[in-house]
Amino acid sequence: MSKLQAPRGTRDLYPKDCAWRNFLLDAWRRVSIRNGFEEVDGPIFEHLDLYKVKSGDGIVSELFHFEDRGGRELAIRPEFTPTLARMVAAKANALPRPIKWFCVPNLCRAERPQRGRLREFWQWNADIMGLEGATADAECIFTVVDLMQELGLEPGHVRMKISHRTTVKDILLKLGVAEDKLLSAFDLLDRRDKMEPEAFTQAAAKLGMEPDRVERFEQMCRCKYPCGELDQLREQTGIQNLADLEQLDAQLQAFGIADWCEYDLGIVRGLAYYTGTVFEVHEASGALRAMAGGGRYDQLVELFGGPSMPAVGFGMGDVVLSEVLIDKGLMPDDVSPCPDVFIVAASDTGATQVGPIASKLRWKGIHARYSYKTTRNVGKLLKEAATARSRFALILGDDATNGKAELKNMETGDQQVIALADLEKLVTGA
Amino acid sequence: MSKLQAPRGTRDLYPKDCAWRNFLLDAWRRVSIRNGFEEVDGPIFEHLDLYKVKSGDGIVSELFHFEDRGGRELAIRPEFTPTLARMVAAKANALPRPIKWFCVPNLCRAERPQRGRLREFWQWNADIMGLEGATADAECIFTVVDLMQELGLEPGHVRMKISHRTTVKDILLKLGVAEDKLLSAFDLLDRRDKMEPEAFTQAAAKLGMEPDRVERFEQMCRCKYPCGELDQLREQTGIQNLADLEQLDAQLQAFGIADWCEYDLGIVRGLAYYTGTVFEVHEASGALRAMAGGGRYDQLVELFGGPSMPAVGFGMGDVVLSEVLIDKGLMPDDVSPCPDVFIVAASDTGATQVGPIASKLRWKGIHARYSYKTTRNVGKLLKEAATARSRFALILGDDATNGKAELKNMETGDQQVIALADLEKLVTGA
Numbered sequence: 001m002s003k004l005q006a007p008r009g010t011r012d013l014y015p016k017d018c019a020w021r022n023f024l025l026d027a028w029r030r031v032s033i034r035n036g037f038e039e040v041d042g043p044i045f046e047h048l049d050l051y052k053v054k055s056g057d058g059i060v061s062e063l064f065h066f067e068d069r070g071g072r073e074l075a076i077r078p079e080f081t082p083t084l085a086r087m088v089a090a091k092a093n094a095l096p097r098p099i100k101w102f103c104v105p106n107l108c109r110a111e112r113p114q115r116g117r118l119r120e121f122w123q124w125n126a127d128i129m130g131l132e133g134a135t136a137d138a139e140c141i142f143t144v145v146d147l148m149q150e151l152g153l154e155p156g157h158v159r160m161k162i163s164h165r166t167t168v169k170d171i172l173l174k175l176g177v178a179e180d181k182l183l184s185a186f187d188l189l190d191r192r193d194k195m196e197p198e199a200f201t202q203a204a205a206k207l208g209m210e211p212d213r214v215e216r217f218e219q220m221c222r223c224k225y226p227c228g229e230l231d232q233l234r235e236q237t238g239i240q241n242l243a244d245l246e247q248l249d250a251q252l253q254a255f256g257i258a259d260w261c262e263y264d265l266g267i268v269r270g271l272a273y274y275t276g277t278v279f280e281v282h283e284a285s286g287a288l289r290a291m292a293g294g295g296r297y298d299q300l301v302e303l304f305g306g307p308s309m310p311a312v313g314f315g316m317g318d319v320v321l322s323e324v325l326i327d328k329g330l331m332p333d334d335v336s337p338c339p340d341v342f343i344v345a346a347s348d349t350g351a352t353q354v355g356p357i358a359s360k361l362r363w364k365g366i367h368a369r370y371s372y373k374t375t376r377n378v379g380k381l382l383k384e385a386a387t388a389r390s391r392f393a394l395i396l397g398d399d400a401t402n403g404k405a406e407l408k409n410m411e412t413g414d415q416q417v418i419a420l421a422d423l424e425k426l427v428t429g430a
Numbered sequence: 431m432s433k434l435q436a437p438r439g440t441r442d443l444y445p446k447d448c449a450w451r452n453f454l455l456d457a458w459r460r461v462s463i464r465n466g467f468e469e470v471d472g473p474i475f476e477h478l479d480l481y482k483v484k485s486g487d488g489i490v491s492e493l494f495h496f497e498d499r500g501g502r503e504l505a506i507r508p509e510f511t512p513t514l515a516r517m518v519a520a521k522a523n524a525l526p527r528p529i530k531w532f533c534v535p536n537l538c539r540a541e542r543p544q545r546g547r548l549r550e551f552w553q554w555n556a557d558i559m560g561l562e563g564a565t566a567d568a569e570c571i572f573t574v575v576d577l578m579q580e581l582g583l584e585p586g587h588v589r590m591k592i593s594h595r596t597t598v599k600d601i602l603l604k605l606g607v608a609e610d611k612l613l614s615a616f617d618l619l620d621r622r623d624k625m626e627p628e629a630f631t632q633a634a635a636k637l638g639m640e641p642d643r644v645e646r647f648e649q650m651c652r653c654k655y656p657c658g659e660l661d662q663l664r665e666q667t668g669i670q671n672l673a674d675l676e677q678l679d680a681q682l683q684a685f686g687i688a689d690w691c692e693y694d695l696g697i698v699r700g701l702a703y704y705t706g707t708v709f710e711v712h713e714a715s716g717a718l719r720a721m722a723g724g725g726r727y728d729q730l731v732e733l734f735g736g737p738s739m740p741a742v743g744f745g746m747g748d749v750v751l752s753e754v755l756i757d758k759g760l761m762p763d764d765v766s767p768c769p770d771v772f773i774v775a776a777s778d779t780g781a782t783q784v785g786p787i788a789s790k791l792r793w794k795g796i797h798a799r800y801s802y803k804t805t806r807n808v809g810k811l812l813k814e815a816a817t818a819r820s821r822f823a824l825i826l827g828d829d830a831t832n833g834k835a836e837l838k839n840m841e842t843g844d845q846q847v848i849a850l851a852d853l854e855k856l857v858t859g860a
Contacts, residue, residue, distance in 0.1 A: 004735055015469065019469070033767045036800075040445055044440075045437060046437060061499070064504070074437055089434055363686070
């Protein structure tokens with residue numbers, strides 16, 4: 001290894017990168033909070049067994065795991081859901097319901113880094129627990145859409161694709177899949193984009209579907225049904241009872257996000273634990289991995305030793321989201337904080353006042369910087385203030401010891417002699 | 431292990447705990463930014479070898495380390511400084527100087543959890559690299575003090591204790607310690623509070639100090655010298671050349687923080703890499719571990735393969751800081767975000783409008799919540815709004831479908847009939 005390199009699949013966040021990371025985390029937090037979610041967090045590592053509860057032993061090879069000196073098997077968190085379920089289960093009786101929690105953890109997966117997938121990344125999670133029905137599902141979907149509009153995305157950029165396990169199950173049963181093969185069928189559906197058509201048809205036949213029915217099903221999955229047009233879906237699939245989807249559909253329209261949403265029966269979500277609504281957000285061209293995914297998983301908390309508790313939630317990573325924002329020109333060029341005042345010394349006498357004035361401003365909450373250069377060339381120093389994107393520049397000359405200086409508004413270019421006693425007021429506009 | 435428990439020495443942050451954690455992180459960020467530092471971050475794990483560069487092989491037992499599938503030895507970060515040095519070294523020529531960076535990472539240490547020390551914790555780091563002299567040292571010290579005043583602490587609560595490696599070295603040489611035993615002497619000094627007096631005297635004798643000199647030195651270390659009173663220190667120690675401390679002293683006074691600071695030659699900081707000023711913040715009674723510590727370490731970047739670069743910085747953990755704030759009554763009871771509006775339905779007709787109105791408000795950036803209860807008892811529902819600490823409650827009755835509702839200011843108790851079209855304006859005060 002080189003001493004100078006970050007481990008494979010991880011990122012060094014220099015100031016500009018870190019500002020972008022914070023820009024996304026802040027947006028996730030802001031949108032979560034205004035949608036009534038409360039932030040939680042958990043340990044960066046958990047007992048290895050916790051991850052086996054939901055995902056079986058197969059998960060271990062995807063984890064960074066280790067033993068502590070006491071011989072405990074631990075693993076860096078690859079997802080937050082097991083921690084969430086554990087935390088809810090541990091205090092299930094004390095927590096007022098519904099529980100609406102979000103978090104913005106960093107997660108690690110021991111997989112091969114590739115486009116859209118890194119070994120360490122940040123993921124927004126939000127979950128509503130203890131509330132049944134379409135309102136909670138619609139709130140989660142709304143929250144994801146709210147985040148996208150917050151970042152400047154539009155319905156033409158991204159699609160919220162929604163399906164429902166019950167509806168797909170009804171279709172599969174109708175097409176000849178046996179009840180005990182439904183999970184295998186979901187799994188097959190989830191993998192179909194990565195399979196050759198013949199391999200898919202063969203696998204489907206093994207699950208009890210005749211070739212013509214496979215084709216019919218494929219067709220249903222390729223169709224997209226706009227929000228508010230469930231009749232089309234009913235007609236195409238022949239499924240009459242769409243009660244759950246109908247309630248969800250009404251809520252999505254009431255929440256004003258119908259134009260972002262569509263029904264897509266090809267959305268399965270690999271995970272076996274989903275029990276109702278499932279959804280994914282995709283960039284409209286479909287070229288990238290899903291930007292977000294979620295759904296209802298009513299048995300999860302019970303699985304972790306808690307009471308039976310309905311739950312719905314989603315996750316959204318930072319990697320694909322960033323790609324989409326950059327691609328659409330929606331990632332601001334520089335989101336680093338701008339100084340309020342940049343102080344420069346026009347003379348040696350002025351220089352003696354730089355530190356004391358900067359300290360006073362900072363102490364009062366004002367973002368103050370100054371040049372560490374020894375030059376007294378004000379033109380050069382003002383360029384440094386401009387590079388730092390400061391709102392004001394304060395120029396300290398010989399008069400500084402008499403309480404006077406020049407203040408330049410870096411946006412308008414206005415420059416005036418001021419009394420240093422008025423500086424705070426002038427800078428904060430208070 | 432219990433499925434329900436967080437691993438030993440880690441914390442589950444439920445909403446109130448997470449809000450406190452964020453309260454500290456936000457304060458660290460706010461103070462760093464106004465003092466001109468830029469935020470950076472790095473991977474949660476690094477190559478294990480990176481940590482041996484600074485601390486030798488002995489560090490390994492204190493780390494959570496593991497191998498990835500490619501056989502790379504990795505470790506969860508126990509501190510940020512090696513990552514910082516690596517990042518600076520990797521781009522040393524491209525980065526404008528001075529480099530002023532801060533970060534607020536979570537760190538993990540495989541040690542026995544005890545009071546003030548957990549296995550996972552958050553630590554504020556800020557560093558100034560590429561700048562020699564007392565100004566940078568004083569800026570770091572000022573930034574720590576600025577954080578403390580930001581959180582409501584006062585000079586009577588906490589002491590910024592400052593020493594200087596050169597001064598202590600001069601004293602030790604004068605007392606008979608050989609040049610090649612200086613590092614051992616620093617190490618001994620650092621451990622003296624945990625030693626029996628006789629053991630200390632014996633160890634000091636081995637380093638070349640006569641018993642009466644050990645006592646004299648002990649006395650010097652017990653004395654505290656106020657900022658602005660270096661003559662006392664000169665008199666007591668007999669060291670005439672205090673040039674570095676004098677410059678620092680002048681800066682601390684110019685920055686207006688003399689009353690927070692004192693010179694304490696007993697402050698050593700265990701780490702061998704400090705080369706000049708060292709400092710620690712202690713709760714005034716001295717009962718707790720150091721709240722923060724730092725100093726100048728001019729050879730660090732070079733050690734990691736970068737160019738020679740002067741550097742000064744500090745770290746402050748969240749655990750002892752929280753203890754002190756709680757102890758002084760300075761940890762706010764509840765720092766969770768308050769809703770702007772809490773919507774309640776006084777009738778079934780009103781209930782149909784709750785979701786649509788909440789969505790509209792949220793979409794516009796307003797923090798809106800609503801009751802999930804089916805009761806139409808407005809008194810009960812308003813209690814829920816009060817528990818959520820909402821600024822306003824919006825009461826939707828039959829008139830809601832005609833665009834009218836009642837808005838209650840939860841602070842003043844004022845309640846008025848409003849047009850729903852004016853809601854956003856009324857709530858934001860815009």
